[in-house]
Amino acid sequence: MIHPYDEPVYLISIVAKILDIHPQTLRQYERENLITPARSSGRIRLYSQRDIDRIKLILRLTRELGVNLAGIDIILRLKDNVDDMEREIAELKHEVARAQNSHSVSADKALVTKKSIYEMIIFEE
Numbered sequence: 001m002i003h004p005y006d007e008p009v010y011l012i013s014i015v016a017k018i019l020d021i022h023p024q025t026l027r028q029y030e031r032e033n034l035i036t037p038a039r040s041s042g043r044i045r046l047y048s049q050r051d052i053d054r055i056k057l058i059l060r061l062t063r064e065l066g067v068n069l070a071g072i073d074i075i076l077r078l079k080d081n082v083d084d085m086e087r088e089i090a091e092l093k094h095e096v097a098r099a100q101n102s103h104s105v106s107a108d109k110a111l112v113t114k115k116s117i118y119e120m121i122i123f124e125e
Contacts, residue, residue, distance in 0.1 A: 008038035008046035015047045019055060032069050034058055
């Protein structure tokens with residue numbers, strides 16, 4: 001059975017085995033707020049495929065690039081910000097394309113094109 005990318009289905013022991021790391025490493029990443037696994041009603045950690053991919057990125061940064069956990073925290077926050085901005089830009093591009101194709105803009109939005117004119121004044125002595 002294939003699970004959605006964000007569905008938390010993997011136990012900590014399974015993730016540790018998949019990634020060949022100690023479960024304590026995963027607990028440390030959680031303490032450092034680098035990952036936030038879901039919890040079952042019995043408080044058991046459950047990881048999604050998205051969590052596993054994020055852990056793979058953390059491992060690559062630490063093992064291959066020698067980045068410490070504080071640096072990883074900064075990198076992950078910046079990456080999340082960039083991902084959010086890219087999604088917003090894609091949504092805005094889609095909205096502009098839709099408005100241009102329909103040749104109309106909804107009443108609550110306005111599409112404004114601003115042109116600027118630069119004047120140059122040359123002073124001679």
